[in-house]
Amino acid sequence: MPELPEVETVARTLRELVVGKRVREVEVRLPKIVKRPADPAAFAAQLAGQTVRGTGRRGKYLKVFFDDVVLVSHMRMEGRYTLCASDDPKEPHTHVVFRFADGTELRYRDTRQFGTMHLFPRGAEEHAPPLSVLGPEPLDPAFTEEDFAARLRARRTRLKALLLDQTFLAGLGNIYVDEALFGAGLHPERPAHTLTADEAVRLYHSIRQTLMRGIARGGASVRTYRNGKGEMGMFQLELDVYGRRGEPCRRCGTPIARIVVAGRGTHLCPSCQA
Structure with missing residues (x-):
């Protein structure tokens, strides 16, 4: 953050x-x-x-x-x-x-x-x-679905750890990786190379949509973040999984779980991301 x-x-x-x-x-x-x-x-x-x-x-x-x-x-x-x-x-x-x-x-x-x-x-x-x-910019129009899918196929790393790797893809951290994986319905411990073509495309678009939503809301002030004017972001009000351990999933009602992946606290819906 x-x-x-x-x-x-x-x-x-x-x-x-x-x-x-x-x-x-x-x-x-x-x-x-x-x-x-x-x-x-x-x-x-x-x-x-x-x-x-x-x-x-x-x-x-x-x-x-x-x-x-x-x-x-x-x-x-x-x-x-x-x-x-x-x-x-x-x-x-x-x-x-x-x-x-x-x-x-x-x-x-x-x-x-x-x-x-x-x-x-x-x-x-x-x-x-x-x-x-640094790896590619996820919002760069030149970074395509095909580019992303090919990079995933070449890696056996678990998705959460891979998406946190700034040499693989630049800009994602704990909050937005958890949110993007939930949006794509993918478990954070899934090995990257096992994704189907459809799943890779789904994750590609979920990452981009999650980041664009975050930008539109001025970021997420989960801890101490403020913009250059001293203002808080508002995206934390829309988070689906991050920081919501034990609360009901907004899609299915299952309590949000917290596990540790690659040494990082990771939030997911055990049902939507099975």
Whole structure:
């Protein structure tokens, strides 16, 4: 958390808030957040004087485009970006502050301190880790049913573990994998290569529909997620299985079960996903 829909929502809200703003200076208060360049002072120096030109996303990574460079940021479990006035009190665990020439600040707060920031020349970010190792984008029109089915046939991994693998498919995490598998009526422990052609197509569309629903609802604020405006997502109100252990399945009434797959808590309907 955040997963693809939450990162997409953050990218869209930051696009409204910070595009056109010029960076006056950057304060790195927790050096380990910055992974590239290795020297946080160099990171800050490269951003000084740059203007924000746009935002984007790749998998679970946020991209912020400047004149000459692009910031690639992973928010991990608890990371959050918030636009503030310069005189607003800083919340605890504020680790990086982007100060703009207009007196506003984009602050990155991360209670768990697991987030990362990489800075690349514009256009180079897709050709080096962390982005170069990611699998296809599930919402990319170029990623077809046939592509997905072929990738599934080549793997014997259980579906839950495989869909969590960012090198197989980018952007899915625990919440959206559980929801997509429920939507497709597939058990999370099913080996990927055993899916029929129809089942693979069903899963392909369930993944896409689940992600698009999540984006439309601004993501899921199951824990601490907020968008760039500090607003909660609403998709958690529509979850079918995730976090609903013991509650009746919305389709058949069977109590939702929780098992552990690949070390992750996994929610399913024992009847609909037999």
